[in-house]
Amino acid sequence: MTAPRFCDGVAAFAESFDAFLVDQWGVLHNGAEAYPGAIDCLARLRALGKPVVILSNSGKRADANRKRLDALGFTADSYTMLVTSGEVAWHALRERSEPFYANLGRRCLLLSRQADPSVLDGLDLEPVEAVSEADFLLASSTNEPDFAVADHDAVLRDAARRGLPMLCTNPDRVGVTAAGLVPGPGVLARHYEAMGGRVHYVGKPYPEIYRFCLRRFGDLDPTRAVAVGDSLEHDIAGGAAAGMATAFVTGGIHADRLGDPAAPAALAALTAEYGVAMPDFVLPSFRW
Numbered sequence: 001m002t003a004p005r006f007c008d009g010v011a012a013f014a015e016s017f018d019a020f021l022v023d024q025w026g027v028l029h030n031g032a033e034a035y036p037g038a039i040d041c042l043a044r045l046r047a048l049g050k051p052v053v054i055l056s057n058s059g060k061r062a063d064a065n066r067k068r069l070d071a072l073g074f075t076a077d078s079y080t081m082l083v084t085s086g087e088v089a090w091h092a093l094r095e096r097s098e099p100f101y102a103n104l105g106r107r108c109l110l111l112s113r114q115a116d117p118s119v120l121d122g123l124d125l126e127p128v129e130a131v132s133e134a135d136f137l138l139a140s141s142t143n144e145p146d147f148a149v150a151d152h153d154a155v156l157r158d159a160a161r162r163g164l165p166m167l168c169t170n171p172d173r174v175g176v177t178a179a180g181l182v183p184g185p186g187v188l189a190r191h192y193e194a195m196g197g198r199v200h201y202v203g204k205p206y207p208e209i210y211r212f213c214l215r216r217f218g219d220l221d222p223t224r225a226v227a228v229g230d231s232l233e234h235d236i237a238g239g240a241a242a243g244m245a246t247a248f249v250t251g252g253i254h255a256d257r258l259g260d261p262a263a264p265a266a267l268a269a270l271t272a273e274y275g276v277a278m279p280d281f282v283l284p285s286f287r288w
Helices: 040-047 062-069 087-097 147-164 185-192 209-217 232-241 264-274
Strands: 021-022 050-056 081-086 107-111 127-128 136-139 166-168 174-177 180-183 199-201 225-229 245-249 281-283
Touching: 050 062, 050 209, 062 081, 081 087, 087 209, 107 147, 136 185, 136 232, 147 185, 166 185, 180 209, 185 199, 209 232, 225 232, 232 245, 232 264
Parallel strands: 021 050, 021 225, 050 081, 107 127, 107 136, 136 166, 166 199, 225 245, 245 281
Antiparallel strands: 174 180
């Protein structure tokens, strides 16, 4: 295994790759403000002619995320494409070309922040309010910061007894916000699995979201791309599995455990804990 290269910023490896897949929350911003240097770093990559995909495990569609990015100063010309797990799932639910989606049914019990129905807009789905009426569960977001898995126990146990599948459009177990770390929908999905429920995940590190990106790039060679993110189990594991180089930002969700900059021994211990390979590059933040 090649030891990771510790870098001060993206400039250290920018010329070595043809495309960049960059995580959103915890890398570019915290939901309330852009991180120092992030807007400039995107601008420098685009000035070099590098395609940049913002690749996010947001359960919302791309347009909702685009509006947030614009409000935080990330203008549309600072990236090439925005792909969210919610967008990928929306297209899959509309097309119904893969077996999991083809067999789902149409009646959906939505588990999301304030039961936000916007993720269903434009789909031939009927939102329902009771497990007894549902064909499947859709977990897309959580009611942070007061989210508690226990609040959903009764619904999940009933759904598991009925054998309802769950579609989880945000596999994150932890999310970054301006107020600190909060539980993500992935916690709910894994709780459902522990009850015997069946879950289909859309988003990093699962291959569906990477296939979606690569199809839209056409002939992009994954080995010529680098995945940049702050989550070892999502960004780094997913990028490596897709055949890409990986660049790990230590100042995101693992910051409290790693320090800034990360000590090599601490990083080795954390990658071993998550069962993922060491990243190719390590940097304290997404900056040039």
